[in-house]
Amino acid sequence: MLIVHHLNNSRSQRVLWLLEELGLPYEIKRYQRDPETMLAPPALRAVHPLGKSPVLVDDGVTVAETGAIVEYLVEKAGGRLRPEAGTPDRLRWTYWMHFAEGSLAPQLLLDLVLATMPGRAPAPMQEAAKAAADAARQGYATPNLKTMFDFIEAELATRPWFAGEEFSAADVMMSFPLETGGARAGAFAGRRKLEAFVERIHARPAYRKALVRGGPYAYAA
Numbered sequence: 339m340l341i342v343h344h345l346n347n348s349r350s351q352r353v354l355w356l357l358e359e360l361g362l363p364y365e366i367k368r369y370q371r372d373p374e375t376m377l378a379p380p381a382l383r384a385v386h387p388l389g390k391s392p393v394l395v396d397d398g399v400t401v402a403e404t405g406a407i408v409e410y411l412v413e414k415a416g417g418r419l420r421p422e423a424g425t426p427d428r429l430r431w432t433y434w435m436h437f438a439e440g441s442l443a444p445q446l447l448l449d450l451v452l453a454t455m456p457g458r459a460p461a462p463m464q465e466a467a468k469a470a471a472d473a474a475r476q477g478y479a480t481p482n483l484k485t486m487f488d489f490i491e492a493e494l495a496t497r498p499w500f501a502g503e504e505f506s507a508a509d510v511m512m513s514f515p516l517e518t519g520g521a522r523a524g525a526f527a528g529r530r531k532l533e534a535f536v537e538r539i540h541a542r543p544a545y546r547k548a549l550v551r552g553g554p555y556a557y558a559a
């Protein structure tokens with residue numbers, strides 16, 4: 339049996355969704371974030387040394403890192419939701435599979451840290467901390483995010499899904515950074531294709547089923 343080590347309100351929701359799309363049976367082991375720090379509980383370190391979610395365990399095999407889990411599951415399902423090797427769709431699939439966690443998610447995390455960091459500074463330093471964080475946001479995270487969101491908008495103007503004409507696992511990978519980007523980094527402002535993509539994935543029956551199994555997920559409508 340596949341076991342997903344699932345943290346509430348997190349990118350592991352994507353793994354549940356993919357499992358529903360592939361029709362693979364699975365169990366969920368749940369973990370709750372610390373409400374103050376938002377960090378995962380120490381119990382996750384017993385599953386994988388990094389203590390992050392998601393982690394997949396399949397019959398004694400432990401797989402961490404969302405992209406690796408997604409590739410593992412696609413392979414297990416006989417290559418479904420992955421375009422044929424050697425095609426332009428496959429090259430785009432590989433690109434977006436990596437872009438999601440390699441390029442877009444780190445900028446969103448940086449932006450989130452800069453936005454929330456000043457509030458954690460001692461009271462007399464909060465104003466200075468905010469000025470420094472705002473400067474870093476405006477000089478780095480915000481322009482990087484704008485360039486990436488504009489790029490995505492232009493790409494989605496040429497085809498309905500990230501790899502091509504067909505829905506694929508690359509769309510699952512791109513869901514989380516676009517949901518969080520829409521919720522807290524202005525990704526939807528003036529970017530109708532990007533917003534429509536998120537609306538389209540939210541309407542998929544497998545997505546909705548995974549939400550019921552996963553529990554509350556703040557980034558979905």
Ligand SMILES: N[C@@H](CCC(=O)N[C@@H](CS)C(=O)NCC(=O)O)C(=O)O
Nearest residue numbers: 348349377378390391392403404439
């Ligand atoms: N690139 C990794 C990121 C893993 C990650 O940072 N997961 C977050 C969930 S959104 C987490 O576990 N956060 C809690 C913590 O850092 O303690 C992946 O995609 O699996």
